[in-house]
Amino acid sequence: MGHMIEERRLPGGNTNGAVRVGDTVRRVPGPWTPAVHALLRHLEEAGFDGAPRALGFDDQGREVLSYLAGEVVGTARPWPAWVHGDDALRQVAGWLRDFHAAVADFVPPPDAVWREGGTWRPGLVVGHNDAAPYNAAWADGRLIGFFDWDFAGPVTPEWDLAFTAFSWVPLHARHVVAEDGFTAFAERPRRLRLFLDAYGWDGPAERFLGIVRQRVNASADGIRRLAAAGDPAYRKLVDHGVDRSLDIAVEELADFAAE
Incomplete structure (x- = not known):
């Protein structure tokens, strides 16, 4: 049997x-x-x-x-303290650097359909676009990799880097990251530089923060647009105030340099 x-x-x-x-x-x-x-x-x-x-x-x-075997942060809040440690930040930046190197010569099929649209052209990469703590697998303190590639799509490398920094430095709204267990706001400029250095992005942090704000604005607008079009997953996000939290994050990032 x-x-x-x-x-x-x-x-x-x-x-x-x-x-x-x-x-x-x-x-x-x-x-x-x-x-x-x-x-x-x-x-x-x-x-x-x-x-x-x-x-x-x-x-x-x-x-x-x-299946990527390992520990995941799951749905409980706050997240384990190691999620916000320097070591995790360095490993995530290194993962993204290696991923962008591996994907640099990927040319998508001509009929490729991406969940959030976009058309590939030379100079873009197909980014993960959701390399956040809730999509990472860890084993013995080592980053195994990221799962849930549904939001992959053509972007500039900086666009993918911006969302990853937003999620891990973290640069999200204070009320959101405090729930996740992060309150060391004065550490964020140092952590951002650590992340950018580990990835190999050597431009000024101010310019990068401008890209982060554009990226987060686009995310909030996209949630509202897809919710208005009737997508139930995105309507749920609006009901939970996710787009509004992103708006608040953009407002707070205007004052980030003063932290």
């Missing part, structure tokens, strides 16, 4: 929750899934091991990905 491998629901996932089956993850695909799988196959061929492998589709039509 054949035995069924148990399916376990994974924590998180705003829209199409993932289940773990053995050492794979199964998720309901979207129109963007073929383009994301092309990206993940490129990363595999490039020898980049900080991302899941795309393993096709199962008999229920779900996408199949390799």
Whole structure:
């Protein structure tokens, strides 16, 4: 008699929750899934091991990905203190630097569809666009990689870098990051420089903060636009005030240099 491998629901996932089956993850695909799988196959061929492998589709039509074994911050607040340590910040910046190097020569399929749109052209990379603490896997204090590549799409490297800094320095609104367990606001300018140095971005912090503000504004506007168009996942975000928190973050970043 054949035995069924148990399916376990994974924590998180705003829209199409993932289940773990053995050492794979199964998720309901979207129109963007073929383009994301092309990206993940490129990363595999490039020898980049900080991302899941795309393993096709199962008999229920779900996408199949390799499971990144490790600890995740999950949904509990505040997050573990190590999430906001210098070591995690350095490792995340190093991961992003290596990922951008691995993806630099990826040319998406001509029919690629990305969840939040965008058209690739030379000079852009297909960024992760959501390399935040809730999408990271860790083992013994080491960053294994990032999962949930649904928001991957063509951007400038700085655009991807801006969201990652926003999430990890962190540069989000004070009330949001305080809930996550971060209150060392006076440390943020030093942590931002540490992050940029570890990535290898050597421009002035002020110019980078301008990019962060543009990136966060675009994120808030995108949430409102997609909610207005009737997307239930984005309507939920608006109901929870996520777009408003992003607006507050942009306002606060105007005074960031004075911290």
